Amino acid sequence: MPAELDTVFQALADPYRRAMVSRLVEAGPASMKELAAPFDLGLPSTLKHLKVLENGGIITSTKEGRVRTFSIRQDGLNSLRSWLDAHQLHLETGFDRLAAAMAANPENMSDGD
Amino acid sequence: MAIDPTHSRFTLDRVLPGSPAHAFRFWSDPKLKNLWSGCHPDWTERELRHDFRAGGHDFSRLADPSGVEHEVDIAYLDIAAPTRVVYSYAMRVDGKPLSASLVTVLFRPHNRGSLMRYDEHLLLLDGSDGASAREIGTGHGFDRLEAAIAESLVASS
Numbered sequence: 001m002p003a004e005l006d007t008v009f010q011a012l013a014d015p016y017r018r019a020m021v022s023r024l025v026e027a028g029p030a031s032m033k034e035l036a037a038p039f040d041l042g043l044p045s046t047l048k049h050l051k052v053l054e055n056g057g058i059i060t061s062t063k064e065g066r067v068r069t070f071s072i073r074q075d076g077l078n079s080l081r082s083w084l085d086a087h088q089l090h091l092e093t094g095f096d097r098l099a100a101a102m103a104a105n106p107e108n109m110s111d112g113d
Numbered sequence: 114m115a116i117d118p119t120h121s122r123f124t125l126d127r128v129l130p131g132s133p134a135h136a137f138r139f140w141s142d143p144k145l146k147n148l149w150s151g152c153h154p155d156w157t158e159r160e161l162r163h164d165f166r167a168g169g170h171d172f173s174r175l176a177d178p179s180g181v182e183h184e185v186d187i188a189y190l191d192i193a194a195p196t197r198v199v200y201s202y203a204m205r206v207d208g209k210p211l212s213a214s215l216v217t218v219l220f221r222p223h224n225r226g227s228l229m230r231y232d233e234h235l236l237l238l239d240g241s242d243g244a245s246a247r248e249i250g251t252g253h254g255f256d257r258l259e260a261a262i263a264e265s266l267v268a269s270s
Contacts, residue, residue, distance in 0.1 A: 105145070
């Protein structure tokens with residue numbers, strides 16, 4: 001498993017963090033205060049969760065003046081897709097070998113092989 | 114619509130040289146299957162079992178060059194020669210669950226060869242202890258996130 005997918009799963013393995021991601025996916029970029037508002041969470045805890053999501057490559061942040069704004073990173077969510085692509089590629093190359101093995105061992109020759 | 118991003122279903126079609134009966138042999142006969150299914154010549158075989166029948170298991174445990182073990186555990190659920198194989202399989206890396214799948218392989222005549230249809234429903238586990246993959250499916254408000262992720266995946270593919 002690619003390391004990046006591992007971090008995506010870890011980042012999402014928390015209900016607060018999933019809710020924050022949902023909020024950012026649905027309503028677009030938000031400040032830490034806005035993201036903390038729906039929860040009974042202090043700003044330090046909120047910041048900790050947001051850092052995990054940022055380190056996991058799921059969100060990104062920019063600072064303007066004293067306000068840090070968080071937003072979704074599309075490529076972070078794409079790493080889920082890349083594992084599947086790798087898995088399907090693995091199968092396809094196996095089937096390439098299957099077709100080659102069948103061509104190399106035709107029907108009339110493989111009986112009693 | 115809530116789609117769990119850890120679940121995925123896909124179909125791969127492949128035209129093969131030879132009749133369905135011949136193609137089927139490359140799944141049922143361990144010697145013929147090994148011609149194509151093993152793909153890591155530099156990996157060390159630790160355990161290898163074949164038992165191609167409904168209720169039987171194929172099991173392989175291989176160590177990669179860094180010593181990490183990779184397990185594939187196949188359970189054959191239904192076999193109808195030469196047209197259908199249904200099996201489930203689990204992959205584990207370093208003893209940790211990576212994925213669990215249900216697979217249907219169908220063979221039918223196609224021109225002078227066969228058409229093989231491989232259909233897999235894959236559950237991607239988290240590669241650590243399995244707990245967080247289960248948790249991911251049960252969080253508050255996660256359905257909307259799942260739908261959003263699914264949409265972003267469709268949009269980006």
